[in-house]
Amino acid sequence: MVAIVDYGVGNLFSLVSSFAAIGVEAAATGDPEVLRRADKLVLPGVGAFGDAAAALRQSGLADVVTEAARAGTPLLGICLGMQLLFDESYEYGVHPGLGLIPGQVRAIAERIPPQLKIPHIGWNALRFTGGPCPLFRHTKEGAYVYFVHSYAAVGCEANTAAVTDYGAPLTAAVWKDNVYGCQFHPEKSGSVGLDMLRAFCGKEAGAC
Amino acid sequence: MNTKRIIPCLDVKNGRVVKGVNFQGLSDVSSPVELAKYYSDCGADELVFYDITASAEGRRLFTDVLCETARTVFIPLTVGGGINTVEDFDRVLKCGADKVSVNSGAIRNPELIREASRKYGDQCVVLSADVKRLDGQFRVFAKGGREDTGLEAIGWIKKGVDLGAGEIVLNSIDTDGVKGGFDLEMLEAVSNAVSVPVIASGGAGKIEDFITLFETLPRVDAGLAASIFHFGEVRIPELKKALRERGIPVREV
Numbered sequence: 285m286v287a288i289v290d291y292g293v294g295n296l297f298s299l300v301s302s303f304a305a306i307g308v309e310a311a312a313t314g315d316p317e318v319l320r321r322a323d324k325l326v327l328p329g330v331g332a333f334g335d336a337a338a339a340l341r342q343s344g345l346a347d348v349v350t351e352a353a354r355a356g357t358p359l360l361g362i363c364l365g366m367q368l369l370f371d372e373s374y375e376y377g378v379h380p381g382l383g384l385i386p387g388q389v390r391a392i393a394e395r396i397p398p399q400l401k402i403p404h405i406g407w408n409a410l411r412f413t414g415g416p417c418p419l420f421r422h423t424k425e426g427a428y429v430y431f432v433h434s435y436a437a438v439g440c441e442a443n444t445a446a447v448t449d450y451g452a453p454l455t456a457a458v459w460k461d462n463v464y465g466c467q468f469h470p471e472k473s474g475s476v477g478l479d480m481l482r483a484f485c486g487k488e489a490g491a492c
Numbered sequence: 493m494n495t496k497r498i499i500p501c502l503d504v505k506n507g508r509v510v511k512g513v514n515f516q517g518l519s520d521v522s523s524p525v526e527l528a529k530y531y532s533d534c535g536a537d538e539l540v541f542y543d544i545t546a547s548a549e550g551r552r553l554f555t556d557v558l559c560e561t562a563r564t565v566f567i568p569l570t571v572g573g574g575i576n577t578v579e580d581f582d583r584v585l586k587c588g589a590d591k592v593s594v595n596s597g598a599i600r601n602p603e604l605i606r607e608a609s610r611k612y613g614d615q616c617v618v619l620s621a622d623v624k625r626l627d628g629q630f631r632v633f634a635k636g637g638r639e640d641t642g643l644e645a646i647g648w649i650k651k652g653v654d655l656g657a658g659e660i661v662l663n664s665i666d667t668d669g670v671k672g673g674f675d676l677e678m679l680e681a682v683s684n685a686v687s688v689p690v691i692a693s694g695g696a697g698k699i700e701d702f703i704t705l706f707e708t709l710p711r712v713d714a715g716l717a718a719s720i721f722h723f724g725e726v727r728i729p730e731l732k733k734a735l736r737e738r739g740i741p742v743r744e745v
Contacts, residue, residue: 297588301563331613403615403658405689406494406713407537407743428495428743430568432615450494472568472590474532474745 286310287322294330302471329364333373366465387440396451417445422479422489429468497537497714507553534728535745543573562588593618596634609656619657624665663693671697689713
């Protein structure tokens with residue numbers, strides 16, 4: 285079973301539905317026991333990094349997620365959930381993350397031309413970097429995925445699986461051992477996104 | 493490079509899709525769930541569900557339809573219509589909406605934009621404005637375009653962005669339903685005034701109207717339309733192919 289970490293941040297309806305659509309049993313839960321027993325974990329998140337990191341710690345689930353990931357349970361962080369995997373974020377102050385992947389989260393405004401709009405909202409193409417990432421087993425380079433973000437990871441080149449070009453190359457996906465992160469929303473990226481969730485769950489590509 | 497988005501809008505009343513011309517004379521078109529799936533398969537980049545029901549029963553039908561759509565369609569869903577409180581945001585977000593658009597509710601209570609953007613993030617709050625030329629200015633209308641608010645549109649939209657709106661849908665009442673092209677003059681004024689994404693609405697009648705929109709106003713991020721998609725006058729795969737051939741970046745599916 286896939287357990288989606290529910291720490292009171294954001295709405296998990298689409299994420300739960302997307303796993304149902306690919307025929308994988310998934311549940312959103314904040315129960316530490318269920319999370320510890322799960323075959324795979326998904327860490328979602330929206331909003332500000334500091335609030336989400338605090339909510340994750342106060343719920344006691346930060347340790348549960350970190351321990352499970354260190355023990356080898358496959359973990360997929362999505363959007364802010366991906367940013368939480370890193371050492372720290374500079375969104376309104378400095379906030380520590382889970383430290384599962386080395387790197388920092390910085391405002392994209394620091395790196396892109398001023399005429400480009402922020403947040404980076406919309407469909408943008410993936411450019412693969414590094415070796416073949418298992419998450420992209422069913423995905424072609426150049427595939428479009430849906431982004432909504434104002435911050436992105438930096439200093440994580442060794443673990444970057446894909447970037448997207450928005451005035452500068454922005455970290456789109458990371459991979460380190462059993463830990464994966466997507467800055468975009470696979471659950472909102474149509475059949476391309478569903479195929480990534482299938483790959484994460486060890487399933488074959490979908491029909492379309 | 494971010495792609496330009498093509499967004500079909502589904503006006504929903506009592507759980508069915510309708511579309512009026514100049515907001516009058518509505519006619520039933522199809523099932524929202526079926527239509528949403530069809531558009532998603534065709535390459536629509538996002539969908540807008542607009543609830544034009546006033547009754548509690550209609551609201552319930554709407555959220556049922558929204559939930560059912562979010563279970564089967566995995567592209568961004570924006571919901572608007574009857575959003576007056578943060579509780580209304582909560583109601584539709586729990587049913588799978590990604591963004592919520594406010595219009596009359598925000599005109600009555602601009603703080604709604606601030607409260608909702610603090611709670612759900614700027615990216616979640618879309619300010620939709622129905623705008624018409626009146627007395628030599630762009631004027632904001634409320635209640636589906638029926639009521640002159642007296643508000644000057646550019647000032648209102650800038651205020652909305654300052655309060656936390658993360659995206660603007662600009663619907664020109666002057667060009668809506670006429671199918672003579674988007675309101676380029678109005679769109680230029682708005683897209684020059686704000687730094688958040690602007691979605692053009694009202695007036696598209698053919699593929700060339702979208703080409704003209706994105707070539708003339710590169711700062712406009714998306715084109716929204718309803719009946720031309722519903723009645724098959726413009727087909728999204730052909731529209732995207734035409735845009736791509738003109739060098740306008742669009743998502744391929």
